[in-house]
Amino acid sequence: MKIHEFQAKKLLAAFSVPVERGETIGNLEEIDLAIGRLGPMERYAVKAQVHAGGRGLGHFANDLDGGGVRIVQSKEEAAYLARRMLGNRLITKQTGPDGAPVSAVYIAEVVEPLRQFYLSILIDRGAQRPVILASADGGGNIEDLAENNPKKILREYIVPTFGLEDFQIRKLAFELNLGEESLLESFSLALRGMWRLFWEKDASLVEINPLALTADGRLCAIDGKINFEDNGLFRHADVRELRDVAQEDPKEVRASQFGLNYVALDGTVACLTNGAGLAMATMDMLNALKIKPANFLDLGDNSPQSAIAEAVRILLDDSQVQCILVNIFGGAMRGDIVAGGILDALGGKKMPLPLVVRIEGANAEEGREILRGAIPEAVFADGMAALGDKIRRAMDR
Amino acid sequence: MAIIVDEKTKIAVVGITGKAATFHTRHCIDYGAKIVAGIRPGKGGQKFDDSVPIYDTAGGAVKETGANAALIFVPPAGAADAVLEAIDAAFEVIVCITEGIPSTDMLRVKERLRNSDSTLIGPNSPGIISPGKTKLGIMPSYIHKPGKVGVVSRSGTLTFETVLQLTNGGIGQSTCVGIGGDGVHGLSHRDVVELFNEDPDTDGIIMVGEIGGEEEEEAAEYVKTHVKKPVAAFIAGVTAPPGRRMGHAGAIVSGKKSGASYKIAALERAGIAVAKNPARIAETYAEVAGIKLK
Numbered sequence: 001m002k003i004h005e006f007q008a009k010k011l012l013a014a015f016s017v018p019v020e021r022g023e024t025i026g027n028l029e030e031i032d033l034a035i036g037r038l039g040p041m042e043r044y045a046v047k048a049q050v051h052a053g054g055r056g057l058g059h060f061a062n063d064l065d066g067g068g069v070r071i072v073q074s075k076e077e078a079a080y081l082a083r084r085m086l087g088n089r090l091i092t093k094q095t096g097p098d099g100a101p102v103s104a105v106y107i108a109e110v111v112e113p114l115r116q117f118y119l120s121i122l123i124d125r126g127a128q129r130p131v132i133l134a135s136a137d138g139g140g141n142i143e144d145l146a147e148n149n150p151k152k153i154l155r156e157y158i159v160p161t162f163g164l165e166d167f168q169i170r171k172l173a174f175e176l177n178l179g180e181e182s183l184l185e186s187f188s189l190a191l192r193g194m195w196r197l198f199w200e201k202d203a204s205l206v207e208i209n210p211l212a213l214t215a216d217g218r219l220c221a222i223d224g225k226i227n228f229e230d231n232g233l234f235r236h237a238d239v240r241e242l243r244d245v246a247q248e249d250p251k252e253v254r255a256s257q258f259g260l261n262y263v264a265l266d267g268t269v270a271c272l273t274n275g276a277g278l279a280m281a282t283m284d285m286l287n288a289l290k291i292k293p294a295n296f297l298d299l300g301d302n303s304p305q306s307a308i309a310e311a312v313r314i315l316l317d318d319s320q321v322q323c324i325l326v327n328i329f330g331g332a333m334r335g336d337i338v339a340g341g342i343l344d345a346l347g348g349k350k351m352p353l354p355l356v357v358r359i360e361g362a363n364a365e366e367g368r369e370i371l372r373g374a375i376p377e378a379v380f381a382d383g384m385a386a387l388g389d390k391i392r393r394a395m396d397r
Numbered sequence: 398m399a400i401i402v403d404e405k406t407k408i409a410v411v412g413i414t415g416k417a418a419t420f421h422t423r424h425c426i427d428y429g430a431k432i433v434a435g436i437r438p439g440k441g442g443q444k445f446d447d448s449v450p451i452y453d454t455a456g457g458a459v460k461e462t463g464a465n466a467a468l469i470f471v472p473p474a475g476a477a478d479a480v481l482e483a484i485d486a487a488f489e490v491i492v493c494i495t496e497g498i499p500s501t502d503m504l505r506v507k508e509r510l511r512n513s514d515s516t517l518i519g520p521n522s523p524g525i526i527s528p529g530k531t532k533l534g535i536m537p538s539y540i541h542k543p544g545k546v547g548v549v550s551r552s553g554t555l556t557f558e559t560v561l562q563l564t565n566g567g568i569g570q571s572t573c574v575g576i577g578g579d580g581v582h583g584l585s586h587r588d589v590v591e592l593f594n595e596d597p598d599t600d601g602i603i604m605v606g607e608i609g610g611e612e613e614e615e616a617a618e619y620v621k622t623h624v625k626k627p628v629a630a631f632i633a634g635v636t637a638p639p640g641r642r643m644g645h646a647g648a649i650v651s652g653k654k655s656g657a658s659y660k661i662a663a664l665e666r667a668g669i670a671v672a673k674n675p676a677r678i679a680e681t682y683a684e685v686a687g688i689k690l691k
Contacts, residue, residue: 094640123500125580125610125647128507160501161508202499231473231646232499261644276578276644277552277607280633281675287636288674296637298644301496301535301553302417329554329561331523331535332417332494361537361557383565384558384676 001228003242004049006106008224011201015193017208018186019221022108024049031082034107035075043110044078046070048085050092050100051247058092060085061099068092068102071110078107101246111220113212117176118142119191120207121198124157130198132156132168132191136176138210164195178213186219201239202232251295251314258307261300262314267292268322269391270315270353272308272342274299274333282327285388291395294321301332308341316345316352323394326357327387328367335359335367343374351375354394358387399527399572400547400592400599401490401516402466406531409434409464409488411455411471411479413445418470421494421535422449425468428532434458436467455479455486466490468524468533476520477502484515491583492533493519500646503581510583517583521645523553523575534575536560544569546682547593549586550605551578551612551645555633555675559605562679566690571599578645580609586616594624601627601686603678604669606660608634609647613660617667629670629682632657 003011006024013019022045023034038044048055048068055068064084072078082105091099118138124131134154137145146153154175156168169188173179178187190211198206205227212220233240245253255262261276269286271293273279279298286293295315299308315321328338338359358381359367371378379394381387410422413435422445426432434452435445441453452458455467467483469476469492476495483491484506498520510517518525524534529543540557542564550556556575563570574589576582586604593599602624606613613632620628635657637643639650650656661671672681683690 123504123580125612126615128581129504159508160504199501202501204500229500229646230642231497232501234474235499261642263638263641263643265638273554275552275554276648277550277555277605277633278558278675279554280552280607280637280643280648281555281558281631283637284633284635285675296641296643300644329557331537331553331557332421360561361540361554383562385674388676 001230001233001239001243002051002247003226003228004051004104004244005047005224006049006104007242008226009221011197011226012193012208012221012224015197017190017193017221018219019224020108020111022106025082025086025105025107026103028083028086031079035079038107038109041109042073044072044075045108045110046072046078046081046085047106047108048090048102049104049106050090050095050102051244052092052094052100054092054094055090058090061089061091064088082107103244103246111212111214111222113210113222114215115213116210117213118209119194119211120205120209121194122205127157130158130160132158132172134172134176142209158195160199164192182217183219190219197226201236202229203227204229251318254314255311258310259300259303260307260311261298262311263296265293265295266320267294268320269395270294270318270321270324271297272299272311272315272324272326272338273297274328274338278327278329282325285384286391289388289392291391294318299333299338303333305337305341305344308338309344312342312345321353323354323356323391325387325391326355326359328359328361330359330361330363334363335361335365336363336370339367339370342371351377354397355379356381356387356390356394358383399530400596401572401574402525402531402533403527404429404530406466406490407431407433407462407464408466408468408533409436409455409458409462411436411467411469411483413437413449413451413470414440415470421470424538425532428538430531430533433462434464455482455488459486459488464488466492466533469493469495471495473497473499477506480506480517481509484509484513488515491515491517492522492524493517494522494524494535496521498579500579500581503579507581518574519577519582521579521582522577523556525572525574527572528570536573540564541573542569545571545598545600547571547596547599547602548573548605549589549593549602550575551607551647552605552633555605555631558675559603559631559678563682566679566683568679568683568688568690571596578647580647586612587619590616590619590624594626599626601682603682604628604630606630606632607645607648608637608643608650608657609645609655611654614663617663617669620669621667627682627686629672629678629685630664631672631675631678632660632664633675
């Protein structure tokens with residue numbers, strides 16, 4: 001789960017990571033009050049809040065030129081920008097052509113960095129341990145740095161059952177040239193906070209880029225990004241509250257309420273599939289046939305029939321969809337339950353679109369039988385290869 | 398012969414009274430698996446289906462029945478704890494079916510595993526089957542056929558797909574291992590490929606991978622230097638949009654390396670035959686193994 005920058009900053013601050021002074025504006029009435037609370041400043045940073053990177057280089061859909069991260073000299077300009085950004089849509093290289101809705105605007109003091117660091121904590125899947133990535137070359141794109149100059153990224157692995165040790169913090173501090181006594185103390189506080197936040201809140205990424213060192217010797221997180229692991233959300237009500245569904249595809253929000261793994265794509269063949277691997281393989285197979293899938297869907301092992309019915313409704317409600325493909329290989333999921341879910345979604349009505357079905361595995365024959373009886377025009381395929389052929393034919397018709 | 402489990406494996410099912418566990422335990426028993434115990438705190442002394450004794454603790458089940466494999470069906474919030482208890486009770490093999498365990502919990506499990514002799518399969522795994530011998534998992538039994546090809550996969554349904562293609566083509570399997578779809582998990586692709594390589598009764602290997610992580614690349618490195626047996630593979634997610642989690646917690650393209658085309662290139666460099674079409678996984682294996690499908 002992603003959260004906004006302003007939410008990440010609040011969390012970081014709560015875990016003793018220094019952040020700049022800033023105020024968040026969620027509606028127009030709050031603008032003057034928020035700027036008032038900040039007090040007079042020489043410059044203001046005004047940042048559109050969307051769940052996408054590349055905000056600075058992005059552009060707005062309506063009534064405002066320039067990017068989503070701006071620095072202005074007066075509170076009047078800051079208020080003007082906030083007014084135009086709020087409720088607008090910001091298009092960045094990560095959002096697609098429609099952009100993402102600006103749910104909030106963050107206005108903050110402008111921190112002038114003397115030096116910029118990169119710091120993050122995530123799980124290293126190779127080592128199967130959390131790792132701190134750190135660099136004295138912060139502020140830029142970390143993936144580019146990893147590609148072009150991997151030696152500039154320090155890695156410190158954490159044994160999670162012991163936690164972050166003092167010597168590890170010292171080691172990083174000296175390598176980043178932050179070893180002076182006064183700096184070491186604030187660096188230690190910040191890094192410890194990041195680790196506690198990562199571990200206690202089931203984050204999948206805690207990233208600060210850049211962490212600024214100012215001329216007067218302060219550390220400050222200028223931009224922060226925190227992602228949470230979906231599997232850990234069940235035990236963090238406070239984190240779940242940070243979700244901004246406006247940033248997500250409405251079809252995906254609907255699917256997630258039923259525990260379905262659904263990803264909206266832009267094609268015309270809807271996929272009702274189970275298991276992540278088979279669902280991905282089905283999507284890949286369609287693409288190889290030059291047929292665009294409308295979605296990725298992994299029904300999951302324990303979805304009840306009601307969730308499957310909702311999945312089918314989501315597929316049917318998608319106006320782009322021209323054909324429905326069913327590829328189920330039952331194990332934990334069963335063929336008869338999937339078939340029952342399809343019929344529940346139709347609620348006695350005729351299937352409005354061509355339906356091509358492949359069901360194998362647990363209770364497969366029962367499932368096929370149910371569909372054969374209720375949807376006489378359904379086409380059945382035996383195996384993946386036949387499924388591809390029959391979809392091809394259904395689309396050509 | 399088979400790897401990891403065979404007809405002698407004595408199995409304790411953890412969380413045996415749950416709905417899914419009940420359904421799948423019965424299928425395992427029907428397949429001939431030796432289910433010797435159930436584990437469910439608070440239900441010790443009772444029996445599952447009037448025949449399998451239930452114990453309150455993993456240690457109790459081991460002591461009374463000599464069980465050496467644990468098959469775990471505990472819901473996500475308590476699943477890692479069940480794995481920890483199984484490690485503590487010194488089960489040789491621990492298979493965790495549960496999907497949705499938080500990574501932080503699994504990281505704690507991994508630290509315990511490092512200092513133990515237990516082998517963990519999963520979580521978020523369909524389990525493991527040595528066809529004709531035993532089954533610890535949720536895979537449909539009828540698709541399997543005893544034989545000499547080892548299958549290792551991160552995906553349940555794609556393992557089933559691969560196995561069905563093999564069986565329909567007349568090729569049997571020695572053991573099929575679902576290592577699971579999570580980022581933090583037990584046995585890796587490389588671990589299982591190594592076991593298949595050392596197993597005299599496994600003639601060839603099929604590896605089914607997907608986007609995310611670098612395990613397939615590690616296994617490819619091992620194949621390149623150690624494996625003379627024919628190896629075929631399939632990688633799911635060639636057309637997955639980057640940055641999106643595709644069903645499995647571990648299936649996400651982050652950066653170039655975890656993408657499917659990078660993996661496919663690494664596998665091909667190691668001499669592995671990679672099927673480009675999921676309908677042709679068994680065919681691709683048959684070609685590289687020099688055998689004919691029925």
